[in-house]
Amino acid sequence: MEAFIKETGRAVVIPNDSINTDIILPKQFLKNILKTGFGPHLFYDWRYLADGKINPKFELNKPEHAGATVLITGVNFGSGSSCEHAVWALTDYGFRAVIGGSFSDIFYMNATKNGLLPIVLPEAERQILRDIKPDETITIDLPNQIVTYNNNQFHFDINPQWQAKFINGEDDIDVTMKFEAAITAFEKKQPNFD
Numbered sequence: 001m002e003a004f005i006k007e008t009g010r011a012v013v014i015p016n017d018s019i020n021t022d023i024i025l026p027k028q029f030l031k032n033i034l035k036t037g038f039g040p041h042l043f044y045d046w047r048y049l050a051d052g053k054i055n056p057k058f059e060l061n062k063p064e065h066a067g068a069t070v071l072i073t074g075v076n077f078g079s080g081s082s083c084e085h086a087v088w089a090l091t092d093y094g095f096r097a098v099i100g101g102s103f104s105d106i107f108y109m110n111a112t113k114n115g116l117l118p119i120v121l122p123e124a125e126r127q128i129l130r131d132i133k134p135d136e137t138i139t140i141d142l143p144n145q146i147v148t149y150n151n152n153q154f155h156f157d158i159n160p161q162w163q164a165k166f167i168n169g170e171d172d173i174d175v176t177m178k179f180e181a182a183i184t185a186f187e188k189k190q191p192n193f194d
Contacts, residue, residue, distance in 0.1 A: 001115040003169030007096045008139040009069035012059050013130050014043075019073060020080030021107065025089040035114070038085060039092035060093075064134035071098045072129050077118075078107025087114045097140050099147065101126060112162045113172060119147065125154045142166055 029041040046058050054061050060068075071090070077100040078086060087110045090098065097117040111118045117140065121129070129149055132138060139148040142163060147154045165175065176183075 001165070001169050001171045001174070004096060004115065004117055004142055004166040006139065006141050006143075007069060007117075008137050009096070010065070010067060010134065010136070011070040011072050011099075011129070011132050011138045012065045012068040012134075013072045013132065014059055015072070015074050015130055017074035017101075018076040018079055021078055021083040021086040021104075022080055024078065024086040025083065029089075030083065030085050035088045036092055038089035039094070042089040042093045062134075067094065069094055069096045070138050070140065071095050072126060072132070073098060073100045074126075075101035076104065077102070078104040078111070080104070082106040082110070084110045084114065087111050087116050091116050099126065099129065112165070115166070115171075117142065117158075117166060119156045119158075121147065121154055121156060125152075128152055129154075 023045065024043065025038060025041055026044050029038060029044065043058070043060060047055055047060055049055050056062070059065055077098060086107065090111075091114060095116060097119055098111070099119045099121055101123060102120060103111070103118050108118050119140070125147075129138070129147075132149060136150070140146075141148065142158075145156050145158060145163075147156060165171065168174075
């Protein structure tokens with residue numbers, strides 16, 4: 001997993017509430033487990049018209065939002081099925097963080113395990129962030145748990161273990177492998193039933 005310490009980048013706002021995993025990545029694109037290749041299908045039904053052409057009115061399709069790394073959204077983001085592919089689509093597209101009012105529990109856990117930082121901020125603070133212009137930047141300082149936009153600083157909470165995993169660029173396997181010597185020693189003490 002790529003380390004996340006401080007991210008300064010541009011943001012795109014999709015303020016809708018209850019964006020579920022089927023909207024984030026429709027079911028017809030859940031065909032591989034490689035964690036890559038999903039970005040072009042992110043928000044597919046919103047990004048493309050019925051004839052398959054780009055929807056020029058959708059925020060992600062506007063040239064000024066190309067390369068945005070932070071998504072600002074509403075409440076209940078990632079609800080619906082426990083589709084890990086939805087997180088893969090967001091990260092494959094290039095998002096490093098999603099700022100919302102709340103997240104589905106399963107989506108939140110899938111995000112933390114796949115390098116997408118989910119940040120919960122209250123409505124009043126997200127209302128300020130929704131005014132961000134395409135040429136402005138937002139900074140997320142994970143060690144200090146602060147989102148900065150213009151002269152505004154917003155504190156966010158995160159479990160210290162998840163925070164450490166992001167800062168160190170470690171997934172669950174990396175954390176487990178820190179105990180490889182102890183695991184090997186334990187396995188050697190086990191009886192052989194062959």
